[in-house]
Amino acid sequence: TERGMTKPSITLIGGGLVGALLGTLLARRGYRVDLFEKRTDPRRAGFAGGRSINLALAERGLHALRQADLADEVLEHAVMMRGRMVHPREGASGLQRYGVDDSEVIWSVARGGLNVLLLDAAEAAGVQLHFGQSLASADFDARRIRVIDDHGIHREVEAGVLIGADGAGSALRAAMDAHTPLGLRVEALGHGYKELEIPPAQGDGRARFALEPNALHIWPRGGYMCIALPNTEGSFTVTLFLPAKGAHPSFASLPDAAHAAAFFREDFPDLLPLIPNFAEDYDSHPVGTLSTLYLDRWHLDGRALLIGDAAHAIVPFHGQGMNCGFEDTVALADLLAESGRDTADAFAEFQRIRQPDADAIAQMALENYVEMRDSVADPHYLAKRELGAALAERIPSHYMARYRLVTFTHLPYAYALERGRAQDALLRRLLGESCDAKTVDLAAAEALFKSALPPLAHG
Ligand code: FAD
Structure with a gap:
């Protein structure tokens, strides 16, 4: 042949x-x-x-x-997720949209x-x-x-x-x-993960979601975090990410549910009551490794x-x-x-x-990982995000957030990485030390992006 x-x-x-x-x-x-x-x-x-x-x-x-x-x-x-619902330790939770509208969503x-x-x-x-x-x-x-x-x-x-x-x-x-x-x-990350479950809440006799269903929930805590993704039947799968070893908190310092419950009461007080089988989940689910x-x-x-x-x-x-x-x-x-x-x-x-x-x-x-566990609660990051959102609307030919390039396009990942780096440098230059996107002159920002970067590729 x-x-x-x-x-x-x-x-x-x-x-x-x-x-x-x-x-x-x-x-x-x-x-x-x-x-x-x-x-x-x-x-x-x-x-x-x-x-x-x-x-x-x-x-x-x-x-x-x-x-x-x-x-x-x-x-x-699948369950649609519009963005990140960020749950700070104190204060109200808020949704950070992933895309510009409901045409840009991810699915659990x-x-x-x-x-x-x-x-x-x-x-x-x-x-x-x-x-x-x-x-x-x-x-x-x-x-x-x-x-x-x-x-x-x-x-x-x-x-x-x-x-x-x-x-x-x-x-x-x-x-x-x-x-x-x-x-x-x-290359080991040095952090591990453990899965826990939020069952459906019972209300008026029907099972319903205990949290906003159309979001990926994050409890950012700086060096570690919990996340939760919805399941069609009304439950959420929670994942705790923590350093594997070392000083508290780590999986080494939280060897069992008793230690972990005390830690959750301090750090995730709004989340713990949603996990009725916390002790059983914590003690029976393994710690996964990440590399x-x-x-x-x-x-x-x-x-x-x-x-x-x-x-x-x-x-x-x-x-x-x-x-x-x-x-x-x-x-x-x-x-x-x-x-x-x-x-x-x-x-x-x-x-x-x-x-x-x-x-x-x-x-x-x-x-x-750093963005999810830390930056999402950082004022300078939020100002950059806000400036980016304004530019995405004003000059869609020249600005698209890296997350969107990765998540909602077919452009090569390597392109998203490189373009994201260049865009980020310009956003930093425009913002300086400011944590307020409104201090930036959008006409000047537009001129800078258009002179410094070629139009975005299509795909
Ligand atoms: P696997 O899914 O690992 O499948 C490998 C298969 O090979 C298994 O069925 C296994 O039984 C079989 N197998 C193993 N050894 C042998 C053998 N010797 N002979 C025959 N068969 C064998 N990705 C996303 O896109 N979105 C996410 O939100 C996401 N979340 C994640 C969360 C966590 C905590 C983790 C750990 C990963 C996540 N991923 C996510 C990554 C995703 O799980 C993997 O990229 C994906 O499962 C890879 O698929 P795979 O088929 O290559 O490997």
Whole structure:
């Protein structure tokens, strides 16, 4: 067969969010795809009874879901979030809108339900799903993999082109690294997280939300914070982010619910009463760790490639890990489908295009932790935000907040990082030490932006 004429068969490792969507896109393009997933089939085992964990879906992720005709169905099970509802320690809470209006919002979706929907789509598209099959090792020269099932039974399987969507702890990555070092670097954040739950409030016999439903809630406390995202059934998933070790408060200084409840009474007095099962949640839910993962190489010629968290896990503070992974799937499926490109070439091009963007969102996600836990309550930050909002209205061709570039456009993350930096420098120059946006002459601000920066790119 001539080069480029046949489609290689694909062996996908990991049926999480990214793997299931990638499988769907590839199967729809006519690839034979076998997907090996470590867990049992969540559609049989059921997420019912488990905790609801949710995540924020934004335009990049939605755009990818539209390619698979799944966006509408996903949004039917999502709760709209217009902005950040900031709860200071003292004083009234207030909404900081993410976008200019309700066309720029993000969506809270349940991770379990989304994964089930994507696995159903993958199966319907023709992907062969193999659950309870964990990748143990890979022989890239013989093109064979070894998988272990739930009973500890090993099995050797012939593999096609291997794609690892097996997450931050990727087993395929470890196997590739053992064959040819990938230049792995893991930077621990030093902060961990724990999930708690606000159940629906009971009012006039009906379950309803205990807080404003259409917002992402933040309790910023400088060095740490709590956040809460709504679930369709009326509950909220709360996440506490704290230093892992060190002086109080840290997860080390709050080893159990008794210590943690006293800390919450001091620092989150309005939140604690909304979490009736605080003690049980705190003591039974693990502390998650957070790191950024960088690799020099994402692929082994045309034989194996990493995608999603397996290639570039990031900290969660921009709500973009899944969105970025979904954006990866479209880029990869398009490259593989281009006629005349062999797989090695498509993989190299995938890394060339996506790595600068993955690096950029990794950095912006780290910066956003400081913004969320601290800056959102800072007067100078708020003045910059207000000046930015005025400029977004006055010169939309030249100013768009970085958060909006990341969240509501398809412009490359690397562009958002660079443009955001340039815009921020100008806003600082205009404001100086002032914490009052009204002190800035908007005509002068317009002239400065138009002389210093080219018009915004489109996308
Ligand atoms: P995963 O979701 O980790 O899936 C990997 C899959 O591979 C799993 O199903 C696993 O069982 C399977 N697997 C693992 N090992 C093997 C093996 N050896 N063999 C076979 N299968 C295997 N992103 C957002 O966009 N918005 C958010 O709001 C957001 N919030 C987050 C909050 C937190 C606290 C965290 C930790 C992350 C958050 N993220 C968010 C990031 C998001 O969760 C990840 O980017 C996303 O899950 C990556 O998808 P993935 O498919 O690459 O990896």
